[in-house]
Amino acid sequence: MINILRFAASAVLTLWLAASLTFVALRLLPGDAIQAQYWEASAELQATLRQNLHWDEPIGVQYARFLLALLRGELGVSLYTGRPVTEILAERFLPTTELAFWSLSIAVVWGILGGIIAAIDITVISAIFRLIIGLAVSVPIYWTGTLVIFVVAIHLGGVRENSALPALVLGFHTGGVIARSVQSNIQDIKQADFVRTAHAKGLFPSYIVVQHILRVSLLPVVHMIALQAGFLLSGAVITESLFQRAGIGLLLLDAVQGRDYPVVQGVVLMIATVFILLNRFAELLTHQLDPRLNS
């Protein structure tokens, strides 16, 4: 219970800091959005627009207003369409969540299995898996995506909407990172004294792998998986752009290109929130699973 409270407090603190950083970055730094957006408009019109957005008030008042609005779940309106940012986010949330969910599912299954196979020495198969993991970690996702689209275009004439391909590509790369950590964990723990003892006692090798090695080496992987949220979200920006899927990533990209500040701020805050919550949740889970951490 104390743990839960502690993690909740740290999550709220980090969230507040992340929100403040976004506020500072998008409000204080050079590059007046109104001027960039409406450079053709008269000075009076620009002034009115600033007034509507409350950008003529002292910065402290603006900050208070920003935090209050945030607590009410308001993120302002898009400079282009005038629609509330929360509404736009809600609309784009589902496609990206879907993409992230399937990618992560694929990544977890292939990452853990691939990592295990690469680590326990079944000569040729392990070597092949080590090679595949190396490729998954090193080949840029935009290159894999391009190649996949090319191959599919030749054989099937084009990538269908709602196809599983983006999730497969993103899952392959995310899983590579997980697999590499699983692999190195297992290889470290294989050397541990308690494993040698188990071997000396004459325990069955596969029993040692499952009961001794995997139990310990998969624990840090829980946290590792949560950390992949960041990777997954950057990957979503690229994947959604490659496969033209209308999700959060493509929204962010369009907003950046149009310098639509409120939308950029909304997306960035949402990404940070998801990441921080997942991270704290994973820390909590690791503490629950690993009795050593609570003593």
Place this chain on the structure above:
Amino acid sequence: MIRISILILICIILIIWAAPLLIRFDPMQTDASNTLLAPSPKHLLGTDYLGRDVLSRVLYGGQRTLIITSLAALAGLIIGVGIGLIVGISSPLIAALLMGVLNALLAFPPLVLALVTLTLLGQSDAALVLAVGLAQTASVAQVMRAGVQTILIQDYVLAARAQGATAWRIIYAHILPGIQSTVLVYGVIVFGYCLFNSAALSLLGLGSAPGIPDWGVMLAEGRNSFRAAPWVAFAPGMLITIVILCLNTLVDNLNQC
């Protein structure tokens, strides 16, 4: 493996910078009658949708990509090491505050941070360098702080303090030499990330002005004509992949040393 990686990297760098001696075509010269030609003895890597020679573009583009990536990695490392040092040696309260900010920064994926920076600074080469570099600073600072702290608790630092050494003296004589190898290994990692991100930003249309060759830009242009002429995207795509693959191999082996 480590020797092969270094050899490949050196070869790529040499060939890219020897480009003026090796190629016969201006990378910007369009040729409407020779668009999307397949690789041939005349155009070793074919031509793109404007009839420009892909080989000369990929070599000149490599210069640009590698310079931007190096500058970004350098900026990220210098600022990150600086922040790491400050966090490492400052009083617990200030350190905790700075760590809070760093943790908040780490909640944003680097590519997203780079995108926000580009929103603020607009699109230019300098903005691209800063965006890609700044995106790495928080993680560099975190790694460096850990390095600095392990050195600060050593007895020889305590002895230096007891002798009345100033903070600058301790940084210069003890901390910087101590974190050298960490900076080196992490520098290679950061360079890889910067290459990935700078090419990604160019690919997404946020990099350099259109037309100026750059691996990311070429990949974006090549994608549009991929079905008719896969070789246009193939050259930059494979080069980015090979460089990152070599860097990763290097890092894996350096870590084991």
